[in-house]
Amino acid sequence: MNVISFLQQTINLGPEIEADLTHIIVREQFPKNHILIRPGQYYRRLMFVEEGLIREHYLSMAGKDTTYRFHTEGSFVTADESFTDNQPSQYTFETLEDSVICSISHADFENILRQHPELEQLHILVMHQLIREMKERITALQFQTATERYESLLKSQPSIFQRVSLGHIASFLGISQETLSRIRSKR
Amino acid sequence: MNVISFLQQTINLGPEIEADLTHIIVREQFPKNHILIRPGQYYRRLMFVEEGLIREHYLSMAGKDTTYRFHTEGSFVTADESFTDNQPSQYTFETLEDSVICSISHADFENILRQHPELEQLHILVMHQLIREMKERITALQFQTATERYESLLKSQPSIFQRVSLGHIASFLGISQETLSRIRSKR
């Protein structure tokens, strides 16, 4: 699924917008296990995962690697600190599979929104979607047990378990790898 | 701090915007422990806490009451499901202190954004701020211990402890009241 058809699903882009977008979008291939963005790096591009899977993770001072989240095909991805605040990214972004990523620069993003204000709707829609997901995630982490969170994930994104190692999934769920392994063995 | 001066801090509202806003803003007083929004209710207004404190919380199926978050003076607040998706709210909003709340309807909000597109900037800024906070919160819940989360809160919002009961703070931190009490006694 490419970005433009993805956007078409939501609002009908006129042919000029489509042409303008095609102009500024850069499409790149990356191999599995490629680091896209490292902590400390400035990366002011809005990405869209056309194929593959990105893991966004965080290194604690103790050196522990914690998955903040996975981004699969059809997701928009930014290094928020960089893209919105022009600060260095705190997180690492790496591909876990061969991936195709489309992206546009922050400047082009601002320009196209200025030229086609209808797109603002879409922008806001994406942010609302994000906020909704984050809110669910917060409440899950706040008052569900590890087992409940595991089962939610199994229901909402079963394919993740075929695609990602359990260590990464465990840290995403906020538990240790061993605990996840034990939860899984009990069924 | 009233809404308009609050907004002035960020961008310079022209006098017409200011007049238009003044027109549509409703200012209300609520006593302590007043329920503003109950689960199941449709509430399509954007609120701004001018004075006081709102607690947003969730009732699990087990009947457990978990604080999703606190909204203090100078915060924008909505029942997201209602305001953005026109669905019934899942959360309860209640004042924990006598509060003054300004609000505008969803329709007025849309209209004023259409009439004064400069405001869109501000709208987006508020969402970015929110997303940043939520991301921090998620990582904290994912890989910090209860004690670390307690200490962050103590650092970032020390006044909360003077204003809110420990039971509510405990559920906000994702721990039981007793655990919070024990963390506190060890220092």
Added chain:
DNA sequence: CAGAGTCTTTGACAAAAGTCAAAAAGCAAT
């Protein structure tokens, strides 16, 4: 200020999750 009600702390115990270390399983490349 007495008494009801709420909030907070404490104790004893149970359950959940983390840690460390080692074994087992899986995978890829020779």
Added chain:
DNA sequence: ATTGCTTTTTGACTTTTGTCAAAGACTCTG
């Protein structure tokens, strides 16, 4: 198939957190 590497599981033990119950402290009201 064998070797080396990574991932996953298992076991033994520790730490953290939760639960239940009761006691103490605090607050508000009549």
